[in-house]
Amino acid sequence: IFTDAQYKVFEELKDSNHFSFSGPTSFGKSFIIESFIKHLIKERNASDNIVILVPTRALINQVKNKLKKEILVSKYKILSHPTVPLLFRNKGSKYIFVFTPERLISYLSNDNPAINYVFVDEAQKLLTENDSRAPLFYHALMLAKRKSINLYFSSPNIKNSEIFLQLFGNSTDDTLSVTESSVAQNRFFIDCVENKAVMFTENGEEIDIPYDSFNTNEHESLKNAITILGREVQNIIYCNTVDDTIGYALNFAQNLEAKSNPNLDCLIDLVRTTMxxxxxxxxxxxxxxxxxxxxLPQRIREKIEVLFRNKDIEHIFCTSTLLEGVNLPAKNIFILSNAIGLRKFSDVDFWNLAGRAGRLTKDLSGNIICLRLKNKKNRWDKPQKDLKVVKEKKVNKVESILMTNKEKFYINIGNSIEEKPFTRKSLSESKKKMFETYGNILSYHA
Structure with a gap:
């Protein structure tokens, strides 16, 4: 059953050969794509091969297993490897592939059955300037575009979702950006340094709330917040760094009672055996x-995700791997840092993470709790500035360096190809790698 906004996206997908849409993290984008794939299979008599493009290997099994439950047409095989078994070819099967960009590049570079549709999940990864995988995304989709494959883009919280169509020369009329959320989200800031707690209203005003469980010890402050605000519900605690993630989890668990749960016991045995x-x-x-x-080993991460969805695990402490599209909603999300690594959150980063507070069909509301435990860089240390994205609930338009030519992008690509010095001596290694990779890709497509 669709919400009104979901139905509008679905109907527009049906009338388009390419499309780009965005919506809040809790919008149900995967549900819309799965429904549209079912529609294509029915309307086109199971004649098409389809790709769902995901940003990382960690998402392949999650998406693949979901599709196996949803797509029950015997003619279709759900695959994630870029080589189609000869047995399937001989039987005249059709395919839904779940690929990373690397696997799509490999598939399109060999003699394989033609692809008709590519659905790009987490399309915002195409725009990330400091991610070496963004050029691979671009290369994979340029190959698809050259083969006249229909491209559909799905992204969270992108105000100008037409940017993905512009990147590949498609009409920007076929786009829809949904802003309303299906789940009410309450926003809080608890400052354990200044001993202050506020709630933000819909128009961004601050309302002081009664909260007196501050502590000079950061672990005690976190324990108090989760115990009081996260009682009897599931909680995600975003910590940014691996050290913080492990440290806060261990300290929080230290004085709790052990649980008797066979599903947890099975995962414990797996950890002991494999790690x-x-x-x-x-x-x-x-x-x-x-x-x-x-x-963490992918198999362990996947088991943790399953047990969290099944409510065997109550609290999960995490890094930005949760931003990669992993489907883990919770009633509360505690955000202890306003950064990914050393980089401050962008508007899209924050709301992609915060949007996991509450999920359609699961909750009527969710709570976003920004928690400052200590006075440290990138730990909400500049509240007036850092909280602007939380208070205003605003996501600015996004850009692609391929279109803005920022940092003398095309000059530096040319310098990379000709092995000349870059325009800036103090260029980071990630930037150098980005210029070099785009240089190779644009040379290939020239």
């Missing part, structure tokens, strides 16, 4: 708590 018998994730899992970051 180490005394790995400290075990100490957390015994208490119904987990931490989640990119360095």
């Amino acid at each position: 180490h018998e005394e790995y400290y994730l075990v100490d957390c899992l015994k208490k119904g708590i987990a931490f989640h970051f990119g360095g």
